[in-house]
Amino acid sequence: MQIVNHSIPGKKSEKEITFSFNDKFLKAREGQTVAAALMANGIKKFGISRKLQQPRGLFCANGRCCSCFLTVNGLNHVLGCITLVEEGMKVSSNDADPDVRRKANGD
Amino acid sequence: MDASTIVCKCEEINIAEIELAIKSGANTFDDIKRLTRCGMGPCQAKICTNLVRQIISESLEVPLSEIRPPRLRMPLKPTRISALVGNEVSSSVISVFSESAPQEDDENHG
Amino acid sequence: METDLLIIGGGPAGLHAAYVAASNGIKTIVVDESFSLGGQLRQQTQRLTNLPKQFDSQIGITLMQTLVERLTDLDVTILSKHTMIGTYKDGRIGVSNGQRTIPISAEKVIVTTGAAEEAFVFPGWTLPGVMTIGAAQIVMNREHVIPGKNAIIIGSNDFALEVGKQLIENGVSLQGVIENEDQLIGCKEETIQFLKEAGVPIYQNSYVTQASGAGEVEKVIINHNGSEKEMEIDLVCIGKGLTPILEPFEILSCDFAYEKDLGGWLPQYSTLMETSTASIYVAGNAAGITNLGAILLTAEIAAISVAESLGRQCKEEATEKRELLWQELYHLESADSKAKFHGRIKLMREFQDNVDIQLSKLFNMSVGGV
Numbered sequence A: 001m002q003i004v005n006h007s008i009p010g011k012k013s014e015k016e017i018t019f020s021f022n023d024k025f026l027k028a029r030e031g032q033t034v035a036a037a038l039m040a041n042g043i044k045k046f047g048i049s050r051k052l053q054q055p056r057g058l059f060c061a062n063g064r065c066c067s068c069f070l071t072v073n074g075l076n077h078v079l080g081c082i083t084l085v086e087e088g089m090k091v092s093s094n095d096a097d098p099d100v101r102r103k104a105n106g107d
Numbered sequence B: 001m002d003a004s005t006i007v008c009k010c011e012e013i014n015i016a017e018i019e020l021a022i023k024s025g026a027n028t029f030d031d032i033k034r035l036t037r038c039g040m041g042p043c044q045a046k047i048c049t050n051l052v053r054q055i056i057s058e059s060l061e062v063p064l065s066e067i068r069p070p071r072l073r074m075p076l077k078p079t080r081i082s083a084l085v086g087n088e089v090s091s092s093v094i095s096v097f098s099e100s101a102p103q104e105d106d107e108n109h110g
Numbered sequence C: 001m002e003t004d005l006l007i008i009g010g011g012p013a014g015l016h017a018a019y020v021a022a023s024n025g026i027k028t029i030v031v032d033e034s035f036s037l038g039g040q041l042r043q044q045t046q047r048l049t050n051l052p053k054q055f056d057s058q059i060g061i062t063l064m065q066t067l068v069e070r071l072t073d074l075d076v077t078i079l080s081k082h083t084m085i086g087t088y089k090d091g092r093i094g095v096s097n098g099q100r101t102i103p104i105s106a107e108k109v110i111v112t113t114g115a116a117e118e119a120f121v122f123p124g125w126t127l128p129g130v131m132t133i134g135a136a137q138i139v140m141n142r143e144h145v146i147p148g149k150n151a152i153i154i155g156s157n158d159f160a161l162e163v164g165k166q167l168i169e170n171g172v173s174l175q176g177v178i179e180n181e182d183q184l185i186g187c188k189e190e191t192i193q194f195l196k197e198a199g200v201p202i203y204q205n206s207y208v209t210q211a212s213g214a215g216e217v218e219k220v221i222i223n224h225n226g227s228e229k230e231m232e233i234d235l236v237c238i239g240k241g242l243t244p245i246l247e248p249f250e251i252l253s254c255d256f257a258y259e260k261d262l263g264g265w266l267p268q269y270s271t272l273m274e275t276s277t278a279s280i281y282v283a284g285n286a287a288g289i290t291n292l293g294a295i296l297l298t299a300e301i302a303a304i305s306v307a308e309s310l311g312r313q314c315k316e317e318a319t320e321k322r323e324l325l326w327q328e329l330y331h332l333e334s335a336d337s338k339a340k341f342h343g344r345i346k347l348m349r350e351f352q353d354n355v356d357i358q359l360s361k362l363f364n365m366s367v368g369g370v
Helices: A034-040 A100-105 B015-023 B029-036 B049-060 C012-023 C039-043 C060-069 C133-142 C158-169 C189-197 C247-251 C292-309 C315-336 C338-349 C360-369
Strands: A002-004 A016-021 A024-029 A069-072 A075-079 A090-093 B006-008 C002-008 C028-032 C076-080 C083-087 C093-096 C101-111 C115-117 C130-132 C150-154 C173-178 C206-212 C219-224 C227-232 C235-238 C242-244 C256-259 C264-267 C280-282
Touching (some): A034 A069, A034 C133, B015 B049, C012 C060, C012 C076, C028 C101, C150 C206, C158 C235, C242 C264, C292 C315
Parallel strands (some): A016 A090, C002 C101, C130 C235, C150 C173, C150 C235
Antiparallel strands (some): A016 A024, A069 A090, C083 C093, C219 C227, C256 C264
16 A cells, blocks of 8 residues: 555554744644643634634644634644644734735835 | 525535525525535635525425535646646646647646 | 546445446445545444445445445546535535535536534533534544543433443443433443443433533533533533435435435435436435444445436346345345335335336335334
8 A cells, every 4th residue: 555645544643743833932743633632721712703703723623624724834724633744833813814916016 | 504604615615695696586505606605715616505405395395305416617626727737848738627638738737 | 628427435335336336337436424434434443344245344444345345446436525506597516615616517426424413402512522423432542532531421322322331442431321301212231231341321311501610611511300400521422323414415406305214305216226317326324424334335325326327228238237236235134124115115106107117015124124
């Protein structure tokens, strides 16, 4: 069987790694999702909703509901529940839609 | 229940807005989508489909078996535009949007 | 990429279908959205009963390992972190890994995308700390993180009660099961007894009137038999059951049918597990919410139908195998719910055109038994 991008199931690494959330350094275990790593550090609020600015966090944990959107290494709207945390990863909360139009206009 | 309760979590559409759409003549999920943006956010109605169907069913007294899910569209998951476009200069935007049929060479960069 | 068989979804149905197909010499690709295979088996720590006779009774995690490991020497390519996002006009399937989109050309496709958990609405349900019961189980059993300290569960089906038990075993204080009916939905005595002995209050005729908190859920008010009760809660689990995932089938132009006992809307299929779109098959929970035994058996039926249509099994052999598998499926599924199997038969009967085998005996058995 050829395996592409596939971690060995059933083996939970005990290796500790460091990542950051909103510039604060936190610890996680290798092989955990970003969402779980944040929850392990007591962080449940991952961002705010786009219209009413209400808090949002993990809901379905299966990559469907988009409630766990985070900014990861500068990339907006990353699903925290299906993205594995990595050493040195820079995570920040999803606080707004990217302002695409303004960037396109060069403002 | 409080009519200000959110049903569509992405576009933040509440019960009152959905009921208003139904009073205005909507009787399918797609009608409600067009009138309110309910189900048109990042999750594309994956979470609110059955919640909205339930409200339609109760408001119009129609059994759930007669209320279809909304029309589901591509891409099926949030996808970056860069992932839809080939990474070669010569490639056109063929993608799953499929305005044109895929060309032979998209295997090379796909 | 080109392949004989493309399987969308690497959960129990997808993995089992891949094994059966590849064992028949079929070149197979399995696409899965997650970073590892196994789907919802990855966090199932409870013992699974009602498995097909080729499997010993075991927990989901070990079953997942078995299903993955036996693909090792077969012609199966695994594309993890790849999601089906659509189809091309020529029928190829577009699969994206986030950076690029790969067109996959396949003779046959088995869609095993499984089920999604139902949401449930009450004021404050969008707050962090409110999640599906399945999400809580993932955080706890797969990620090894405690999802909250003081929990309630909304809904009382067997799965919700089972995860409630697991939450308690992991040190979470389960402060209530909130059921709006006047009796529990779940019926596994052992689990109910465990919760009773652990002192978990069961609130029947009850519902959550509000969840609130600053930035995350801190407080929940429930209405129990008409009177309100305030609770300090930081984890609200929604356990309202499952519904088949539909979106790949819509894009593949499959016709849908409604069967309440199978979880609502789902693709129509024949006894071959082939949908209304030729060469597109369905298996697992996407073909109707059921137990793990039936999930695996539908996958095997679909894989055998694929093997037959690709000329890797003769018609007689395939027909005989399917007949036996449908009989086993009848027994495993009926043990949980006769209505479910009856719903399946109804769905297939309304879509009879391309059924190649006579299951009348089995149909009559089921219909007569309901």
